[in-house]
Amino acid sequence: MNQKKDIRDQAYLSGDEVHTLNFVKDSDRYIFRKFYRSGLRSHIFEVLLAEDVLKETKGVITDGIRLFPRARPQKMFRILRNRFESISAVFGEIEKYNLMLTFLGSALIAESEEFIVDYTGTGTSQIVLCGLQEYINGEILDPWRLFGKDYLNDLFKSPHNTEFRHQTLVRKARKNIAKFVKRTRNMITDTGYIPDLAGIGNLIITREGDLKLVDINNIVEIKLDDSIHIDDKGYPSCDISVEVLSILERDILQKELPMDDPLYQIFLSPERKKKVKALEKEFYNHL
Ligand SMILES: Nc1ncnc2c1ncn2[C@@H]1O[C@H](COP(=O)(O)OP(=O)(O)OP(=O)(O)O)[C@@H](O)[C@H]1O
Ligand SMILES: [Mg+2]
Numbered sequence: 001m002n003q004k005k006d007i008r009d010q011a012y013l014s015g016d017e018v019h020t021l022n023f024v025k026d027s028d029r030y031i032f033r034k035f036y037r038s039g040l041r042s043h044i045f046e047v048l049l050a051e052d053v054l055k056e057t058k059g060v061i062t063d064g065i066r067l068f069p070r071a072r073p074q075k076m077f078r079i080l081r082n083r084f085e086s087i088s089a090v091f092g093e094i095e096k097y098n099l100m101l102t103f104l105g106s107a108l109i110a111e112s113e114e115f116i117v118d119y120t121g122t123g124t125s126q127i128v129l130c131g132l133q134e135y136i137n138g139e140i141l142d143p144w145r146l147f148g149k150d151y152l153n154d155l156f157k158s159p160h161n162t163e164f165r166h167q168t169l170v171r172k173a174r175k176n177i178a179k180f181v182k183r184t185r186n187m188i189t190d191t192g193y194i195p196d197l198a199g200i201g202n203l204i205i206t207r208e209g210d211l212k213l214v215d216i217n218n219i220v221e222i223k224l225d226d227s228i229h230i231d232d233k234g235y236p237s238c239d240i241s242v243e244v245l246s247i248l249e250r251d252i253l254q255k256e257l258p259m260d261d262p263l264y265q266i267f268l269s270p271e272r273k274k275k276v277k278a279l280e281k282e283f284y285n286h287l
Contacts, residue, residue: 023117023130032077037201040233041217042080046073046135073135078112080129080217090116090127096219097131100195103187108180110136110204110214129217136214138206143197143247151252152177155205172209174253180211181248188263193219198240224266228275235283239276242267 024032031053035044052071059066084090094114101109112133119128139155148154156169188194196202196218204212220238223229231237246268249255257264266272 022120023128030074035073035076039199039201039215041082041215042078045077045079046071047075047077047132048073072137076110076131076133076135076214078131078133078217080131082129084127084129087116087127090129093129093217096193097216099187099191099193100213100216100219103191104180104183104195104213108176108183108211108213109216110134110212112216131216133214133216136204136206136212138204138210138212140201141203141205141211142200143203143244143251144200146247146251150254156209169207169209173205173211176209176211177248177252180213181245181253184245185263188222192222194222194238194241194245196220196237196241197244198235198237222263224262226266226272228272228279230279233283234286236276236279239267239272240280243273243276 029050031048031050032045033048033053035046038044048071052069056068056071059068061067080093082093084093097112097114101111110133112131114129114131117128117130119126152170152173156166156173158166161169184195184197195213196215197213199215199218202213202215204214206212218237220231220241221229222238222242228236229238242263246257246264250257257268259265259268
C-alpha cells in the first residue's frame with residue numbers, strides 16, 4: 001500500500017466523501033496516519049517518520065528475532081471538524097486554547113501549534129482550524145473506571161519499578177493532579193469556563209507521572225444556577241466536567257469535597273445529578 005496516500009484516503013472533511021487535503025505537502029519523510037482513537041470534534045492523525053513505519057511493517061531483526069515495533073508519533077495532527085463563518089470566529093476558537101494554556105500552563109496540557117488553513121477539497125474555500133500537537137504517550141485517565149482503592153498506587157505498580165521509584169511516581173502524579181484541580185478551579189473562578197473533561201481520553205497520565213489534558217479546543221461555560229446546559233452535540237458536558245473534577249479530588253486525591261463550595265453544592269446535588277444522567281442517556285440513545 002502506498003503509505004503516503006494514507007492521509008488523502010482517510011481524511012475526508014465533509015460527509016463520507018473523500019477529498020484531498022490541499023494544505024498538506026507531500027513529504028517522503030513523514031507519514032500521516034489516522035489515529036486509532038478519535039473524538040467527535042476532531043479528525044486526529046499521527047505524524048510518523050516514514051522510516052519508523054517501514055520498521056513497523058517490515059520489522060527489524062533483533063537478536064535473530066524479527067520484531068515489529070509500533071511507530072511512535074512525532075506529533076499529533078488535528079483538524080477541527082467545525083466550519084467557521086469568519087476569521088474572527090476561528091480566532092475566537094484559538095482563544096479558547098490560549099485561555100487553557102494561561103490557566104493550566106504548558107506542563108498540564110499537550111501543547112499545540114494552532115493554525116488556520118484554506119480547505120478547497122470540496123470545490124469551495126472553507127476556513128479550517130488545525131493543530132500540530134505534542135504526542136502524549138500514556139494511560140487514559142478514565143474517571144468512570146477507577147478500579148481499586150488507591151488508583152495511583154495501582155497504576156504505577158510494575159515489576160520494572162523499584163519500591164522507591166514506585167512511591168516517587170505516585171507522589172509526583174498526585175502532585176500533578178492536585179495542581180490540575182487547583183488551576184482548573186482558578187480558571188472557573190476567574191473566567192467562568194471549565195475545560196471539557198467529559199470525553200474519555202481527554203486526560204492522559206504518562207509513565208513519568210505527568211498529567212496532560214490533550215483535548216485542548218474545548219472549554220465549557222459554567223453557570224451557577226439550575227439550568228443544565230447541553231452542548232452542540234447534545235451532551236451535558238458542563239455538568240459532567242464538574243463531576244470529573246470532583247472525582248479527581250475525591251476518588252483520586254482522596255480529599256473530602258468542600259460541599260459548602262457553590263460549584264459542588266449546585267452541580268453535585270442528587271436531584272440535579274439524576275437529571276444529568278437522564279440527559280446523558282438520551283445522548284447515547286441518539287448516537
Ligand atoms: N496529543 C495527543 N496525544 C495522545 N493522544 C491524543 C492526543 N490528542 C488526542 N488524543 C487521543 O485521541 C482521542 C480523541 O481526542 P480528543 O478527545 O482530543 O478529540 P475530540 O474530537 O476533540 O474530542 P471530543 O469527542 O471529546 O470532543 C482521545 O482518545 C485522546 O486521548
Ligand atoms: Mg475528547
